[in-house]
Amino acid sequence: MKIKTNLIAFSMMIIFSIYNYAQVQNIAHRGCSSLAPENTYSAWVKAIEIGADYFELDIQLSSDDSMMIMHDATVERTTNGSGSVSSMTYGQLRLLDAGSWFSPEFTGEKIPTFSEALELSKTNGIVDIVAEIKTTDATIVPKVIAMIQAYGMQSRVIVSSFTYSQIAQCRSLDASIDIQLFGTITNAMIDQVALINGEWVGSGGTITQALIDYAHSKNVLFNGWTINTGSQMLALIALGIDGITTNFPHVLVAVTDSTAPADVIINSAITTGETDISLDWESSEDPESGITGYEIFRDIIPNPITLYVTVGDTTSYIDYTLTENETFYYRIKALNGAGLKSTNYSNEVSATTNADITKPVVSFVTSERDTSTVYIEFSERVEEASAEVLTNYNINKGVSVLSAELMLDEKTVVLITSSLFDSTYTLAVSNVKDKAIVPNVMLNASMTFTHKNITSDIISCYNLDDYTIVGSDTVIYDASLNANNGVVKNGAVISSGYLGNSMEFDGVDDFVQFQNSPSFNFNGGGVTVSVWTKLAYLPSQLLQPFGPLFDAEGDQFVLYEDRGNNELRFKVVTNVTAERPGIPGVDLVTGKWIHVVGVYNGSHAKVYLNGVLKDSHILTGNVNTGIVPMLGKSGTSGTPSYFKGSIDNVLVFNYGFTDDEVSGLYNNTKIPANIIVGVESTPEYPKEYSLSQNYPNPFNPSTTISYDLPVVSKVSIKIFDLLGKEVASLVNEEKEAGYHKVLFDGKGLSSGTYFFRIQADNFVQTKKMILIK
Numbered sequence: 001m002k003i004k005t006n007l008i009a010f011s012m013m014i015i016f017s018i019y020n021y022a023q024v025q026n027i028a029h030r031g032c033s034s035l036a037p038e039n040t041y042s043a044w045v046k047a048i049e050i051g052a053d054y055f056e057l058d059i060q061l062s063s064d065d066s067m068m069i070m071h072d073a074t075v076e077r078t079t080n081g082s083g084s085v086s087s088m089t090y091g092q093l094r095l096l097d098a099g100s101w102f103s104p105e106f107t108g109e110k111i112p113t114f115s116e117a118l119e120l121s122k123t124n125g126i127v128d129i130v131a132e133i134k135t136t137d138a139t140i141v142p143k144v145i146a147m148i149q150a151y152g153m154q155s156r157v158i159v160s161s162f163t164y165s166q167i168a169q170c171r172s173l174d175a176s177i178d179i180q181l182f183g184t185i186t187n188a189m190i191d192q193v194a195l196i197n198g199e200w201v202g203s204g205g206t207i208t209q210a211l212i213d214y215a216h217s218k219n220v221l222f223n224g225w226t227i228n229t230g231s232q233m234l235a236l237i238a239l240g241i242d243g244i245t246t247n248f249p250h251v252l253v254a255v256t257d258s259t260a261p262a263d264v265i266i267n268s269a270i271t272t273g274e275t276d277i278s279l280d281w282e283s284s285e286d287p288e289s290g291i292t293g294y295e296i297f298r299d300i301i302p303n304p305i306t307l308y309v310t311v312g313d314t315t316s317y318i319d320y321t322l323t324e325n326e327t328f329y330y331r332i333k334a335l336n337g338a339g340l341k342s343t344n345y346s347n348e349v350s351a352t353t354n355a356d357i358t359k360p361v362v363s364f365v366t367s368e369r370d371t372s373t374v375y376i377e378f379s380e381r382v383e384e385a386s387a388e389v390l391t392n393y394n395i396n397k398g399v400s401v402l403s404a405e406l407m408l409d410e411k412t413v414v415l416i417t418s419s420l421f422d423s424t425y426t427l428a429v430s431n432v433k434d435k436a437i438v439p440n441v442m443l444n445a446s447m448t449f450t451h452k453n454i455t456s457d458i459i460s461c462y463n464l465d466d467y468t469i470v471g472s473d474t475v476i477y478d479a480s481l482n483a484n485n486g487v488v489k490n491g492a493v494i495s496s497g498y499l500g501n502s503m504e505f506d507g508v509d510d511f512v513q514f515q516n517s518p519s520f521n522f523n524g525g526g527v528t529v530s531v532w533t534k535l536a537y538l539p540s541q542l543l544q545p546f547g548p549l550f551d552a553e554g555d556q557f558v559l560y561e562d563r564g565n566n567e568l569r570f571k572v573v574t575n576v577t578a579e580r581p582g583i584p585g586v587d588l589v590t591g592k593w594i595h596v597v598g599v600y601n602g603s604h605a606k607v608y609l610n611g612v613l614k615d616s617h618i619l620t621g622n623v624n625t626g627i628v629p630m631l632g633k634s635g636t637s638g639t640p641s642y643f644k645g646s647i648d649n650v651l652v653f654n655y656g657f658t659d660d661e662v663s664g665l666y667n668n669t670k671i672p673a674n675i676i677v678g679v680e681s682t683p684e685y686p687k688e689y690s691l692s693q694n695y696p697n698p699f700n701p702s703t704t705i706s707y708d709l710p711v712v713s714k715v716s717i718k719i720f721d722l723l724g725k726e727v728a729s730l731v732n733e734e735k736e737a738g739y740h741k742v743l744f745d746g747k748g749l750s751s752g753t754y755f756f757r758i759q760a761d762n763f764v765q766t767k768k769m770i771l772i773k
Helices: 007-016 041-050 090-094 114-124 140-150 164-173 187-195 209-217 230-239 249-255 659-667
Strands: 025-028 054-061 067-069 128-133 157-161 178-183 200-203 221-224 243-246 266-272 276-281 291-299 307-311 316-320 327-336 349-352 362-366 373-378 393-395 401-406 412-417 423-429 445-453 458-462 468-470 473-476 486-489 493-496 501-506 511-513 527-535 546-551 557-562 567-573 582-584 593-600 604-609 612-618 644-653 674-676 702-709 713-720 726-735 738-745 752-760 763-771
Touching (some): 025 041, 025 249, 041 054, 054 140, 067 140, 114 128, 114 140, 128 140, 140 157, 157 164, 157 200, 164 178, 164 187, 178 187, 187 200, 187 209, 200 243, 209 221, 230 243, 230 249, 243 249, 266 327, 266 349, 276 327, 291 316, 307 316, 362 445, 393 401, 527 546, 527 557, 527 659, 546 644, 557 593, 567 593, 567 604, 582 604, 582 612, 593 659, 612 726, 659 726, 674 738, 713 738, 726 738
Parallel strands (some): 025 054, 054 128, 128 157, 157 178, 178 200, 200 221
Antiparallel strands (some): 054 067, 266 276, 276 316, 291 327, 362 373, 373 412, 393 423, 401 412, 423 445, 445 674, 473 486, 486 511, 493 501, 501 644, 527 593, 527 644, 546 557, 557 567, 567 582, 604 612, 702 738, 713 726, 713 752, 752 763
16 A cells, blocks of 8 residues: 555654645546546556556445446446346346447446456556445455455555445454545544554545544544545645545646646747738647646737637637737747646747738528528628618518617627518628728628528527516517516626627526426427537536536426536436436537537437537436526525526427437528529529538638539538548538538547538538648
8 A cells, every 4th residue: 555554754744744745645436437437447547547546446246246346236327238236147247338328439348347456456566446345245345355365465455335344344354454434424433443443534525624633633544535626626635635536537636736837839820811810839748737728928019928818738729810910929838737837938929910801701691490580690890880781681572671780799790670481582781891991891792591480399499699678687588489588697798609699607696597387397208408508617627516508406407517427418307217418528618619409309318519419318208397497507406506608599399309400400500601693683503413622621620511402402411530430410401402501610529631421312422621720
């Protein structure tokens, strides 16, 4: 064992170095269970790679007396099987898949044995084991002790249990093996452990300075579990904790890093386009906690010290300066996992922007669900005065434009019109100017768009473009026919959104309160919740246990970030049971718009990220009634959590979407403008099918794919990686004849070569594109 108890030496350590991080043992809970499926060989290997001092595991007993590693008494939660561990043989248990529930990457992972754990630890020679006995079988303690002795690992295993009699039996069988009592530790429990000369207590309750000091006075070491955030870890280290059990051993490595990352070297600053500057730099290094991001300092004078932006672990950044004919100077510092910065600034680089001489063009036109709203997004920021002139917009078929409002992004104009029907319209846009020093006026353009009205299966629709003051309340309106309006509480504000505006929450007390209603109380066998969101924190970084998006006290159907499990989860509660499929934190990003959809279809609960299925759990029954939804708040009892970030375009449906419907929802929130050549003339259709090379190429992070259809066709456009794995579905629906465009956003993908393939009736074609970040 790494720490053998010596009260005098330990007391000196407390006096002279209470913040000596090296003394705190890093115990990987069920292995590194945030990065690999819990209690598996892969989770143990991850713990070793990260540099944990111990990996913790749970021992159950099979029907033929094999010591199997499984937390639960049954196998349902973490395998593809069912039944209790004690009722199954070693051979039956080894046939189960213990990895695919966590991620397809771990499909085929087997339930490991205690023997395999001891062999790995002994071979590795560095990492030790905390072995928790889960079963109450009377023979388990002698079996555990005998196997530890057989491997000669008495000094490298801590045998642990919530049952005092089990650790007492362990002590009587072999006093050279360290023992640990788990529980909500009290002084009386510490006395019990001290009475048999035990080494450790492990507490999941409230841990205080007095409790740790009392343990130390009894010559007992103190382990806290399950501690998953850096702030919690640092607080316990300051109290003199001896061990921290965590799902995130890499976070503990990070917060105890006291070495600054290496200084950054910038390679170049190049003006691209007119007012954009592209920065490129060498990756910094930090062998302890790794590089988590970079601070970019910018000014219009040399030696900038003003922090301009903080980016993630990347080596490039495009500065959309929106400023003409100006020289900008840049320096960079790296950030590591402990929040330390490079000691010195990087070298300085500079670049000068050009004059803006490009005319604005319409990029997207979207009109769905709301019966009188059209969103027009331009290619750049436009002047408010010209953007809000009603006569600059004309829609055929007798539609009147009643108002035009420029959104906060200064690129999107929202038209309020007379009633629109399910039909294709022609929109003419003219005379809109950009915000250049010498404004550029757009070329008059006409384009078609297809409007789709609200369907009867929608429960609520929140565009979140604005709110209205009604008496003493601040109200957001439901665009469906169900009047599920919400009241804004404590100052949530309107900010720039993904489509139009959005609502921004401060993570302190902002939320939106809805009421229960007949439409929310549908009591059916399916539901879909769709949200666009920009996260301020990844789940593991949350300052509170949860980050609630669409949430409720009763959890009937909710979307939320879960710090303890490092996932963004969709929870559904039916009259049968509840399930919580989740998006792993590693797949999420902060500061960028992402699309999250939760689906329950009567047989499975599913969660999707940017149109792609991320997790699916078997579930049956009718959705529980009584939901009282909220945006940004987790519940009404206890101490609720609040969401920090932005939310846009919230949709709730009373049935479960198919994969294709979710993909369509993602791809059609913004619809590329279908420009017509020759205003008011009959459009000339293509003479043949065609797929054009994406533009730009290479790209970062988005690019446009164009394709031509000579006739109405069922179109499928999908993106594949080099291994042929589908990573995105952009189009999967019938399209009219004409010239079409679709935007592909690769922000969730790594740099590399990808392929996009179109299938339109019998026409199939594939092209290559390159994503560079």
